[in-house]
Amino acid sequence: MKTDIILAGVGGQGILSIASVIGIAALKNTLQVKQSETHGMSQRGGAVLSHMRISDKPIYSDLIPKGEADLILSVEPMESLRYLPFLAKEGYIVTNTAPFLNIPNYPQLDEVLKKLNTLERTVLFNADELAANIGSKLASNMVILGAATPFLNHINYESIQNGIVELFSKKGDDIININLMALQIGMEIANKVLD
Amino acid sequence: MQKVLLGVEAIAQGAIDGGISGVYAYPGTPSTEITEYIQNNKYAIEKKIHCKWSANEKTAMEAALGMSYAGKKALTCMKHVGLNVAADSFMNAAITGVNGGMVVAVADDPSMHSSQNEQDSRYYGKFAQIPTLEPSDQQEAYDMAYYGFQISEKFGVPVLLRITTRLAHSRSVVELNEKLAENNVSLPKNPRQFVLLPNFARIQYQKLIANQKNFIEASNNSKYNRYVDGENKSIGIVACGIAFNYLMENYPDGCPYPIAKISQYPISRKYVKRLSEETDKIVVLEEGYPIIEELLKGILEKENVSGRLDGTLPRIGELTPDSVAKALNLPTKYGWDIPEIIENRLPALCVGCGHHDVYKAMNIAIATYGDGRVFSDIGCYALGALEPYNSINTCVDMGASITMAKGAADAGLIPALSVIGDSTFTHSGITGLLDAVIENTPITIIISDNESTSMTGGQESSAKGKIEDICLALGVEIEHLHVINPVKKNHEELVSMIKKELAYNGVSVIIPRRICVQKNRRDVKLRKVNISNTKKK
Numbered sequence A: 001m002k003t004d005i006i007l008a009g010v011g012g013q014g015i016l017s018i019a020s021v022i023g024i025a026a027l028k029n030t031l032q033v034k035q036s037e038t039h040g041m042s043q044r045g046g047a048v049l050s051h052m053r054i055s056d057k058p059i060y061s062d063l064i065p066k067g068e069a070d071l072i073l074s075v076e077p078m079e080s081l082r083y084l085p086f087l088a089k090e091g092y093i094v095t096n097t098a099p100f101l102n103i104p105n106y107p108q109l110d111e112v113l114k115k116l117n118t119l120e121r122t123v124l125f126n127a128d129e130l131a132a133n134i135g136s137k138l139a140s141n142m143v144i145l146g147a148a149t150p151f152l153n154h155i156n157y158e159s160i161q162n163g164i165v166e167l168f169s170k171k172g173d174d175i176i177n178i179n180l181m182a183l184q185i186g187m188e189i190a191n192k193v194l195d
Numbered sequence B: 001m002q003k004v005l006l007g008v009e010a011i012a013q014g015a016i017d018g019g020i021s022g023v024y025a026y027p028g029t030p031s032t033e034i035t036e037y038i039q040n041n042k043y044a045i046e047k048k049i050h051c052k053w054s055a056n057e058k059t060a061m062e063a064a065l066g067m068s069y070a071g072k073k074a075l076t077c078m079k080h081v082g083l084n085v086a087a088d089s090f091m092n093a094a095i096t097g098v099n100g101g102m103v104v105a106v107a108d109d110p111s112m113h114s115s116q117n118e119q120d121s122r123y124y125g126k127f128a129q130i131p132t133l134e135p136s137d138q139q140e141a142y143d144m145a146y147y148g149f150q151i152s153e154k155f156g157v158p159v160l161l162r163i164t165t166r167l168a169h170s171r172s173v174v175e176l177n178e179k180l181a182e183n184n185v186s187l188p189k190n191p192r193q194f195v196l197l198p199n200f201a202r203i204q205y206q207k208l209i210a211n212q213k214n215f216i217e218a219s220n221n222s223k224y225n226r227y228v229d230g231e232n233k234s235i236g237i238v239a240c241g242i243a244f245n246y247l248m249e250n251y252p253d254g255c256p257y258p259i260a261k262i263s264q265y266p267i268s269r270k271y272v273k274r275l276s277e278e279t280d281k282i283v284v285l286e287e288g289y290p291i292i293e294e295l296l297k298g299i300l301e302k303e304n305v306s307g308r309l310d311g312t313l314p315r316i317g318e319l320t321p322d323s324v325a326k327a328l329n330l331p332t333k334y335g336w337d338i339p340e341i342i343e344n345r346l347p348a349l350c351v352g353c354g355h356h357d358v359y360k361a362m363n364i365a366i367a368t369y370g371d372g373r374v375f376s377d378i379g380c381y382a383l384g385a386l387e388p389y390n391s392i393n394t395c396v397d398m399g400a401s402i403t404m405a406k407g408a409a410d411a412g413l414i415p416a417l418s419v420i421g422d423s424t425f426t427h428s429g430i431t432g433l434l435d436a437v438i439e440n441t442p443i444t445i446i447i448s449d450n451e452s453t454s455m456t457g458g459q460e461s462s463a464k465g466k467i468e469d470i471c472l473a474l475g476v477e478i479e480h481l482h483v484i485n486p487v488k489k490n491h492e493e494l495v496s497m498i499k500k501e502l503a504y505n506g507v508s509v510i511i512p513r514r515i516c517v518q519k520n521r522r523d524v525k526l527r528k529v530n531i532s533n534t535k536k537k
């Protein structure tokens, strides 16, 4: 059993934290993990991409082959579409619908969302808004992670919660709790859509 | 013990566990985190392992060689183009050989994710005629750093450890070995080993040549190289470094073709020979230039070999599991096309960055002279080549801004401007400035000083607080040396300053100085952490 996830976003949006939590959880479940990430030029407001691979068998390639990602998990709507060649025919897109506007020629948001809506298997919602509702816009990435939990196959929800506790352990209980709340909200939304 | 490590971190941990006494490096993607990992490693800090940044790759390589001379194990790291800067030292270190073990870790960047070319450092390994290691995964990256020092000490030569971006920046679980002790100081047994006067150098070179058969023997017996037999002899595959993983990705239950997995060079004659004898045709999978392919094919093309040269694989760029699948005629999958509405997010200068103010002023000041006279360099400020500024005309290699401006001025393009960052200035700009000062060449040099090596993540800049002194000491006239804070309210002043110096028929240096926004943010954060730590104590 393997799960291949494309993590997408823009530099500074916290996709590497998402990767860390999933990574911690996968290892606790004695699964194999490989996770590649973009550094360098692309971090200066550029697109950021991480290939995350989890399996109970050895993983060879650090890169996911095209057409094999089970999930595109994105904290930004346009970014989720950038990696469509990687998505498996039966794969899902889980993405934030709040755009990150740092370029002058960002396409019409309607067009982006329309394109997303033409795809069958999607979970789309405004994670920034939901995170703001619980008092921390910064936890938007954890809402997105929450929405990914139904797709993580051999990693259960509790392991992800523990991953958050471990990752944010130095930051104190308040931060941990907000992130756990964000996770919960995301998970509930995804389950509603999938039902 | 196990740890989850990036490929580069695995090298760092392997070197620490292998008993290094120092790492010497200049930052450069994707090699930077090797040194940063050691700088932040508790054990390394306790042991006072040297880990301060060097001014450039050449000074780093030489310091590592010095530590090796003194009997201790030293690591030096750089990106591929950094090895060009250090090449003089590197090539000659192969001749002197080492005393304490020395590993040269070089990170190549095929596909040029953040580099100006995609040169393949394995050529340097071959050029210097020393053993070269190329890990296929994070575990091998760790092991090769660890054992690299032993190989180095066994053969008495530096060892090149080459990785590429993909492995450098991908993490996985790594099994750690027990920690080895550092060496004690001990002088080389042969007092002339490091004295490369022609007479002694010839002797040393003879030794290196005589050693070649041992290197090949080591490759034949290396645990990093192996022959994996397969039933289908229509193809034999040479899989170098990370290419082995892309191959296995396509055959998770075992590859039907025989494979020579190559991770230690010079290439194992034994395995390649067997492939040639037992299979109809050889396909070479290598991340980088078609070095092995060219070697096997030869000018006479007596062997049926394919790879990047005949279009079986793309000639340029990094390998992917998909390109390897296509090379082996395997079916590939594909999701959906990228919709046309998707726009690129080109990297851009951060909001509030001082380089903005510099280019705004410079564009106005230079307008009357006409286009095409701004020679720039490598760093965040190179983004001035893009919209909205379109300010700079060159970005070639570190330090080239000053020297190219000089050459252009010598040719009659007067005035010529140079735009260089503070870290790039200390890396390779100082000597060029001396050239210009000696001839009083009419160039205006803007050292856009953000007190940081920002492009690579904000490392300390060795020039900090020293730039004016350096310029004056080199002979820049004090009337033509200016420092200014590049902020909005000083815009007019900066414009007229540049105008005035462009009109001067000699060397001028203008230093707009304001700390990098990102560096400042990180420094403030660090200070807060430090303060709260002291309070706790």
Ligand SMILES: Cc1ncc(C[n+]2csc(CCOP(=O)(O)OP(=O)(O)O)c2C)c(N)n1
Binding pocket: B026, B027, B028, B029, B057, B079, B081, B082, B083, B085, B378, B379, B380, B381, B398, B420, B421, B422, B423, B424, B425, B450, B452, B453, B454, B455, B456, B461, B516
């Ligand atoms: C020979 C070489 N070494 C290292 C690098 C990687 N590199 C590119 S830009 C840069 C730092 C530039 O710092 P600075 O000149 O201060 O400009 P800033 O990015 O801070 O604006 C480095 C280390 C390189 N391209 N070439």
Ligand code: SF4
Binding pocket: A044, B348, B349, B350, B352, B353, B354, B355, B380, B450, B454, B455, B516, B517, B518, B519
């Ligand atoms: S990282 Fe610093 S130097 Fe680079 S663009 Fe941002 S503010 Fe400017």
